[in-house]
Amino acid sequence: MKIDSKEFEKAYKLISSLLPATPLIKNDWLSRKYEANVFLKLESLQPVGSFKLRGAANKIYNLSDEEKKKGVVAVSAGNHAQGVAWAAQKLGVEATIIMPKPSPIIKILNTESLGAKVILEGDNVDESFQFLKHYLEENDKVLVHPFHDPLVIAGQGTIGHELKNQIDNIDYLFGAIGGGGLMAGVGQTTRELFPNAKIIGTQASGASSMAKSLQQGKLVPGESVATFADGIKVKEPNKEMYGLLDDIIDEAVHIPDDQTALALLELMEQARIVTEGAGAIALAAFNELYNRNPRQFKNKNIVLIICGGNIDINLVDRIIEKGLLESHRRIKIDLLLDDRPGSLYEFTRLVKDMGGNILQVTHERNAPYLELQESIVEAVLETKGREHAELILEEISKHFKTAQRSFLFNKSTK
Incomplete structure (x- = not known):
């Protein structure tokens, strides 16, 4: 399946007559964090909340x-x-x-x-x-x-024509891959209009057959699908779409859901943008590649396609919780205390003095595995992030018999 550039131009003429261009905004917070010019293409603001x-x-x-x-x-x-x-x-x-x-x-x-x-x-x-x-x-x-x-792909490619009217140069373009229509379309128009741009496609690790196919240079059958990013929850890679993407995509990555949840949380807090998993995964992929080699992105123009904002409201609190755990702003600890008056107070005072906040605490004295003079406390703490959490846990371990930390999710996140 080959699509002539004229088909993209015809599609752009039609789509621009039906819809206003979606905003491309530079986010100052993300730009400072990554020492780059980070732009968000807000397809989440379409009338139906998606590209x-x-x-x-x-x-x-x-x-x-x-x-x-x-x-x-x-x-x-x-x-x-x-x-x-x-x-x-x-x-x-x-x-x-x-x-x-x-x-x-x-x-x-x-x-x-x-x-x-x-x-x-x-x-x-x-x-x-x-x-x-x-x-x-x-x-x-x-x-x-x-x-x-081809007509659907040409329609998605109109994003590239809009970008040409909104920004002078693109160094890196990040976008989600489900079946591949978005990146096949916008990838081709971006390649033609911004020849030096590197195009990065990303999938959820729980539905990553196309990303793995692109990484390995051959079709890799899907095994299972498990991701909260339902917009890109596709099991099997399509052979023709693989061929299109293989010619266009410079690099393909797949991202665990916990990192996508963290990206979604950052977009909500720092960009004031509500997006779905498929929309946030572009930021998660950028963060992943940045952590591998920050220097390649310094002072570059980075465009992240926020491809959709139709998040299931029933999932929002769970996704936020996952993002807080992934960023270590929320941690769970289990520790043994002497079963004597004041021991729980000593723990809570220590957390307070360290600048932490106790969100939840359970105090158990009668568990069968405890000695007579022991009690166990399970607590959920709010911290300022990884370094603060490490300091609190280190201090707790100095004063109590046992202090186990449980970040619950990937501890390698930078």
Whole structure:
């Protein structure tokens, strides 16, 4: 599958007539942290909260009148669904969306609110596609594929044309890979418009078959999918999409969910931006590569595509908690105390004197594994970060019999 640059230009002409360009903002906090010029391309501010309506609109607007009468069908975990529903509603085209059963309720409701019929089938996108085959045997609809379609890819590539009008030079471009439509499209236009830019694609480690394929130079079958970034939760790499990305992507990485959660938390706190996992993973990938070699990014122009903001509100508190644990601003400790008056006070005073905050404490005296003169305390502490947490734990270990630390997540985070 090859896409001529003229197709991207035609798509840009169409999309720019339908939608205003999404903002490209320089974030001062991230720029100071990384000693670079860090820009955020806010696709999360699209009418449906995702870049996906670009490709969906380009596909549906290019259908013949006969095809529009048939109606369209799409498979999606949420963002592509809303993009298809939005574009179909604009044109008065009937839309049916097949979504995995575990899809976030908010994405299901939003899709239905745009006039689409939603069918819930399968436990993941791949299983929903299996159902699609049977559906199309009985229903004469036009498929709007989320990524494996030249018109859809050309639509996603319009981001590159917008960037050309918003920034003079790009040194590094980071974006998420699910099926690959976003980076195949914006990667090609960026490569043409910013020839010296390095293009980095990233997946979640729990759904990383395409990233591993690009790293190894051959198709690597997916084993399982497990990530809170549902927008890029794709199990199997598509052969043609792999071929496109292999020609475009300079480097592919995959990122654990805890690091993506930390990036999401940083975007909320420091950029005042609410995003979903697939949107935050671009920052997580940049952070990963920066930690490997900070010098390569010094004073460079870094563009992070914040590709979506449709986060399941029921997950927000858990993701924030995970981000706090990953940054060591929240730690859990277990320690043994002498079972005597004042011992718990000594512990709490020490934490206070060290500038920590006790969020939760459990004091147990009757556990079967304790000696008669012992008690155990389990506490959750709030700290200023890794160094502060280490100082508190070091001081605790000097004064109590046992002090075990449990950061619960990856302790190698810088």
